[in-house]
Amino acid sequence: MDLFDAMSTCRAMRYLKSDPVEPDLIKKVITAATWAPSPGNSQGRDFLLVSDQDKKIKIGDAIETAMASRVAAMERPDKTHRLMLDGTEHLVATLKSCPVLIFICGKKIYPAQAPRESFIWSSIYPAAQNLILAARALGLGTVFTTFQGAAEPTIRETxxxxxxxxxxxxxxxxxxxxxxxPLNREPFENVVHHNQWQGDLRAYPPQ
Ligand SMILES: Cc1cc2nc3c(=O)[nH]c(=O)nc-3n(C[C@H](O)[C@H](O)[C@H](O)COP(=O)(O)O)c2cc1C
Known part of the structure; x- marks a missing residue:
């Protein structure tokens, strides 16, 4: 698949079938994630793949308990919010039947003489985006999430x-x-400044 086609159609996919994903495809996606840049090529991130059903149930239930009522209570002022939050509600309720949950984890290792926490995220996020795009190119759906933080103690233990x-x-x-x-994104003109900061070119957040 053309890279630009993959990038421009790579919606957060919150509706996933429970059908298995072949190990070779998972390996391909994770390998593409390892190609991402990291500060000083420190590669301070690992990929923890969870396909064990009991573990997925433990993690999925903990996230559902922590998040379901919170998401249900969130306002849906327009179609964009409605679609996103309906999707999030669905994802939270079905996490345990997703074929694989991928955790990208990092350690505070860079720079060696004075490691900083910010460099953990600098290593994880590009890898996550490579992963998401590689999955899209293979026809697989993914969604980047942080809501699992609400159930972090259970996840860490599991x-x-x-x-x-x-x-x-x-x-x-x-x-x-x-x-x-297609994605709903601000156009080029609304986000690009030429040679100097040209003031707010748009409303924050997008209307
Ligand atoms: C740092 C970050 C955190 C995110 N956290 C969540 C999350 O916890 N739950 C979720 O459903 N989506 C999450 N997303 C996905 C975004 O909501 C999604 O990328 C954005 O709404 C654009 O959607 P689209 O790609 O379908 O256009 C996150 C994305 C990023 C980059």
Whole structure:
């Protein structure tokens, strides 16, 4: 698939089938994630793949307990919010049946002489985006999530995570149960300044 086509149709996919994803495809996606840049090529991130049903149930239930009522109570002032939050509600309720939950985890290792926490995220986020795009190119759906933070103690215990390992994000991955399609993003003119800051070119957040 053309890279630009993949990028421009790579919607957050919150509707995932429970059908299994072949290990070779998972390996391909994770390998593409390892190609992402990191500060000083420190590569201070690992990928924790959770496909064990009991563990997915523990994690999915903990996230659902922590998040379901919170998401249900969030306002949906327009179609964009309605679609996103309906999707999030669905995802929270179905996490345990996603074929694989991918946690990208990092350690505070860079720079070696004075490691900083910010460099953990600098390593995790590009890897996450590579992963998401590689999955899209193969027809797989993913969504970048941070809401798992609401259930972090249970997740850490379930996954035997040592205290010095940070969870950067969780990416559920599976075959999509909705269509990919065009993204709703600010156009070039609304986000590009020429040679100097030209003031607010748009309303924040997008209307
Ligand atoms: C740092 C970050 C955190 C996110 N956290 C969540 C999350 O916790 N739950 C969720 O459903 N989506 C989450 N998302 C996905 C965004 O909501 C999504 O990318 C955005 O709304 C654009 O949607 P689209 O790609 O479908 O156009 C997150 C994305 C990023 C980059």
């Amino acid at each position: 996954l035997s995570l040592p205290d010095d390992v940070y969870i950067g994000c969780m990416i559920p991955m599976g075959w999509p149960d909705k269509n990919f399609g």
